[in-house]
Amino acid sequence: MTVEPATARRLDGAAAAADIRARIRPRVEAFTARAGRAPKLGILLAGNDPGSEIYVRNKMKNSAELGMDSDLRRLTESASLADALAIVREFNDSDAHDGILVQSPLPAGMGSDAEQQVFDAIAPGKDVDGFNPANVGRLVQKRPALAPCTPSGIMDLLDREKIAISGARAVVIGRSDIVGKPMAMLLLHRNATVTICHSRTVNLPAVAASADILVAAIGRAAFVTRDFVKPGATVIDVGMNRLDDREQVEALFGAGSRKLAAFDKRGSVVTGDVHPEVTSVAGALTPVPGGVGPLTIAMLLANTVRAAEDRLAG
DSSP states (O other), rough: OOOOOOSEEEHHHHHHHHHHHHHHHHHHHHHHHHHOOOOEEEEEESSSOOOHHHHHHHHHHHHTTTEEEEEEEEEEEOOHHHHHHHHHHHHHOOOOOEEEOOOOOOOOOTTTHHHHHHHSSSSSGTTOOOOOHHHHHHTTTOOOOOOOHHHHHHHHHHHTTTTOOTTEEEEEEEEOTHHHHHHHHHHHHTTOOOEEEOOTTTHOOOOOOOOSSEEEOOOOOOOOOOOOOOOOOEEEOOOOOEEEEEHHHHHHTTTTTTHHHHHHHHHHEEEEEEEEGGGGGEEOOOOSSSSSHHHHHHHHHHHHHHHHHHHHHH
């Protein structure tokens, strides 16, 4: 298969993330001067998930580059839920920790509801992921709160790229607590008309194709094809899917593509929820990688600085 030449404008998440970091750098310096210490993020990493190792390493690297501190606590794959909750309580009670990040996923042995219990235990004022129910409720009511990082980063990107939100029709494919639901809330608060779609949505392509802004967050590689996209629409691809099948990569990207060359070099590639053919239909599109991912880390740091400032202000 040969993919048609790209026409969609590339929405550069890496550049937008750099702008976010540049905006918070003076706030980090001001906080450090006033508090006598840098803003500090407490991180809990449990288990052996390779992706989590990469994410945490990148978060700590970005934090250090801004002059912020991070405190990584590790738990083994066999650790208990009680072990995780004990670390969260320590971070909650610490005057030196401003934000708390519990890296998902937690080991399966902790139980099916472990993540919910851990998120519930995080002090709302230190909940830099925005997953605590108190912060979720404040977000729904459009009250000041620490909001989930990926949707917040997407909103920042839309503003940076001057994508009109007020009055636009927005469709979010995916209803997760981490991305889909808070994404819908943030768009609604900016006066978009929002539809949330999921696996039971009838005639999903037609519903998606009504959108001026389409957010794909379902975790299925290349699921969103040209039939889902209104010509000229802005498409935000939140997916991060690992492809290990060479035939699939060639079918999606073509025999002479850079993706296939990358696969032959590494044995796998990462792609989003949006099919590459969408580049010939959309007006603007986030790449994978280099789109939403960098924004998520940048907004995590922004939330940590905000939490630190709020704690210093009392």
